Amino acid sequence: MGITIVQRSDLARARTRASRALILAGGAITGGSFMAGGLKALNDYLVGSGVNDFDIFVGISSGSILAAPLAGGISPESMLKSLDGTSRHFSQLTAWHCYRPNISEIVSRPISFFLGAAMWLPGGIVRLAQRHGEWRKGMLGSIWQFVLEPSKQNYDDLMGPLLKVLAEGDLPSLFALLPSGLFDNSPIEAYIRENIEKNGLTNDFDETLKYTGKRLYISAVRLDGARRVVFGPGEETGLTISEAIQASTALPGFYKPARIGGVDYVDGGVQETANIDTAVDRGAKLIVCYNPFRPYDPEQFVEGMSRRRRSGKRLATDGIATVLNQILRAFFHARLAVALKRFRDDPSFDGDIILIEPRANDEAFFSLNPLLLRNRIAAARLGFISARSSIEERFDEISGIMAAYGVEMNREGVNKKYEKIAQPGASEREIQRLLEGREKRAKARVEARAKAKKKKRASR
Numbered sequence: 001m002g003i004t005i006v007q008r009s010d011l012a013r014a015r016t017r018a019s020r021a022l023i024l025a026g027g028a029i030t031g032g033s034f035m036a037g038g039l040k041a042l043n044d045y046l047v048g049s050g051v052n053d054f055d056i057f058v059g060i061s062s063g064s065i066l067a068a069p070l071a072g073g074i075s076p077e078s079m080l081k082s083l084d085g086t087s088r089h090f091s092q093l094t095a096w097h098c099y100r101p102n103i104s105e106i107v108s109r110p111i112s113f114f115l116g117a118a119m120w121l122p123g124g125i126v127r128l129a130q131r132h133g134e135w136r137k138g139m140l141g142s143i144w145q146f147v148l149e150p151s152k153q154n155y156d157d158l159m160g161p162l163l164k165v166l167a168e169g170d171l172p173s174l175f176a177l178l179p180s181g182l183f184d185n186s187p188i189e190a191y192i193r194e195n196i197e198k199n200g201l202t203n204d205f206d207e208t209l210k211y212t213g214k215r216l217y218i219s220a221v222r223l224d225g226a227r228r229v230v231f232g233p234g235e236e237t238g239l240t241i242s243e244a245i246q247a248s249t250a251l252p253g254f255y256k257p258a259r260i261g262g263v264d265y266v267d268g269g270v271q272e273t274a275n276i277d278t279a280v281d282r283g284a285k286l287i288v289c290y291n292p293f294r295p296y297d298p299e300q301f302v303e304g305m306s307r308r309r310r311s312g313k314r315l316a317t318d319g320i321a322t323v324l325n326q327i328l329r330a331f332f333h334a335r336l337a338v339a340l341k342r343f344r345d346d347p348s349f350d351g352d353i354i355l356i357e358p359r360a361n362d363e364a365f366f367s368l369n370p371l372l373l374r375n376r377i378a379a380a381r382l383g384f385i386s387a388r389s390s391i392e393e394r395f396d397e398i399s400g401i402m403a404a405y406g407v408e409m410n411r412e413g414v415n416k417k418y419e420k421i422a423q424p425g426a427s428e429r430e431i432q433r434l435l436e437g438r439e440k441r442a443k444a445r446v447e448a449r450a451k452a453k454k455k456k457r458a459s460r
Contacts, residue, residue, distance in 0.1 A: 002362075002390025004337075006344045006353040007401060009285065016406035018351075021284035022054040022070070023276060025332070026061025026269040027292035028251065029098055033083060033376035034292045035066055037383025038356065039076040040435055042288075044417065045391065047408040051076060056215045056284050058275050060268040063290070064218045064248040068192065068241050071208055071216040072201040081436045083376050090195050093376075097187040102256045105179035113176050181256030189246035189258075196242060203240040209233045215282060219268035219275050220247035223257050228271045230278055273336040276343065276353065285351035286405045291336055292383070295329040297360035325366070333357075352401050358386045381421060381431050388418050 009015065024035055043051045052070055059067030069079055074089050081087030146154040196203050208216050217232035218241070229236050231244040239247065239260060247265030250258040257264035268275075274289050296315070315322050336355070343349045358366075362382075391398060392411070399409040417434050420426060 002357045002359040002386065003394045003398065004340060004353075004355040004357070005394070005397060005401070006340055006355075008344070008350050009352050009401075009404065011400060011404045013404070014406070015285060015404055018285035018405055019055045019283045020053075020286040020405060020407075021056035021058060021279035021282075021288070022051060022067070023058040023274050023279060023287060023289040024060065024063030024067050025274045025289065025291040025293065025336070026063050026249075026267065028062060028254075030376065030379045031292040032062035032065055033379035034358075034383035034386070035063060035290055036076055036079050036083070037380035037385075037435060038290060038292070038387030039066065039070075039383075040080060040380075041384045041387035041391070041414055041418075042290075042356070043076050044414045045409045045411065047410045049407060054288070055213070056217070056279050056282055058217045058219075058278050059245070059248065060219050060272065060275055061249055061251070064245045064268065065188070065192065067218065068196075068216060068245060071212060071214040072196070072199065073212065074199070077436050080380055080432075083380060084432060086436070089199055091191070091198070093191060097191045098183070098185075100184045100187050102179050102181055102184045104184075105181075105256060109179055110177055113174075116176070179256060181250070181253060183255050185246055185249055185251075185255040185258060188249055189242045192245050193240070193242035203242055205232050205237050205241060205244075208241070216241065217275070217278050217282075218244040218248050219272060219278070220244065220250070220258075220265040221268060221270045223264040223266050226271070228268075229265070230275065232278075234282070235278075269332060272339075273332045274339060276339050280343065280349065280351065286401070286407075287351060287353045289336075289353060289355045290387075291332070291355060291357050293329050294333045294357045294360065295326055296363065296366040298363065329366075352404075354398060354401065356387060356390055359390060362386055377428060377432065380435060384435060385418065385422050388414050 027034060039051050046053075052073055052075060054070075057067040057071040059065070066076075066079060069090065070076075078087045078089045082090035082092055085092035142154065142157045145157070193203060202208055202211060205216055208214060215233050217230055217235065219228060219230045221227065222229050229247075231237065231239055231241075231247075243258075243260050247258045247260060248268040249255070250265055251267045252270065255267075257266050259265075273293075274291060276287060276289060279287050298315075315326055340353065340355065343351075343353060392415075395409070395411055402409055421431055421434055
């Protein structure tokens with residue numbers, strides 16, 4: 001199943017004034033588009049409210065790119081329109097924003113390496129000269145002995161003196177040639193900042209709370225010390241929202257660490273998958289957590305429907321990329337399961353957690369490369385289908401919990417869209433039209449909040 005529920009409250013008691021939180025976990029580039037489609041499905045389920053109406057928003061990694069606009073009143077429909085450049089609120093996220101090469105390190109590191117090697121060379125020659133007798137008698141003899149009898153012992157006798165010389169001094173490691181990341185994600189910060197300004201919103205966590213009544217939290221990991229940092233009201237506020245997003249999306253290896261204010265940050269998902277504790281510590285009682293990154297289990301396919309089962313194909317046959325994809329998904333999913341168990345067993349926790357994930361047999365989404373931007377429209381479609389399918393499996397239970405918090409759900413509109421979007425022959429244009437509908441409400445909300453913000457500033 002794609003739904004996990006931790007239900008600890010008394011649903012017979014109405015909790016309409018209780019705080020509600022939406023947590024968006026990471027999922028790389030494709031996972032962000034996948035979540036946008038899933039948020040659209042969840043938004044369509046809600047009657048009289050929407051995903052913008054939660055009180056607390058928590059974003060991790062690519063989830064932070066969605067959480068920040070949601071807290072500012074931007075709807076999932078408008079964010080989906082940004083995928084094809086037709087949104088009035090957000091400009092299109094392009095390949096340049098996601099794939100700007102880390103040119104500074106790609107160029108500077110080889111230069112530094114060869115300069116270091118050049119500085120080591122004179123000392124190395126001197127040390128070789130000082131051991132000329134040892135080399136003439138021992139090394140040359142070892143070479144000849146190894147040629148005559150290439151055994152392990154003769155190899156050790158041959159390489160020992162050479163390695164001893166190489167170990168002396170500060171000969172740069174070959175690993176110094178590698179950059180700290182292939183790409184630079186600073187364009188993502190600029191993209192978020194420019195669109196925040198475009199919509200007349202604020203780039204400050206405390207001001208977001210003041211003007212919207214919404215608490216926004218974004219997590220990252222401080223590389224030096226490997227410490228989780230949560231940015232938001234009552235937490236760290238030293239960075240702007242756009243800078244916190246840059247810090248949270250710095251996927252290790254893919255992006256270089258985001259150096260902001262002299263501190264290096266990496267992806268917020270490195271230490272915590274969903275930061276459920278952040279929402280609970282801030283008083284949230286209803287927590288809806290969306291995690292797009294779960295491991296794939298072909299054994300959960302219905303008999304006769306699994307291509308892998310019919311062919312006997314295993315994940316390992318697809319190579320290292322597929323293996324690493326599965327391992328990372330398993331790692332993030334396992335940590336999330338531990339967090340859920342913690343609150344399930346915590347006697348002081350009296351709230352409810354609804355975790356939405358793809359079903360374990362969702363081969364279509366698993367097969368999408370999580371780092372390819374061109375997959376975003378397909379990922380958004382799959383996100384809608386996945387969220388709808390997962391929620392439908394336990395709709396009565398989910399709607400019962402939501403009702404206790406004053407949130408009504410209706411499945412009719414979602415199912416009508418699902419029938420059209422899930423059709424194999426559906427055109428991409430038709431899919432986009434269905435996903436991007438219902439934007440007028442969001443536009444009015446954003447404009448109203450922008451006016452309120454200006455009014456409050458004028459009254460100062």
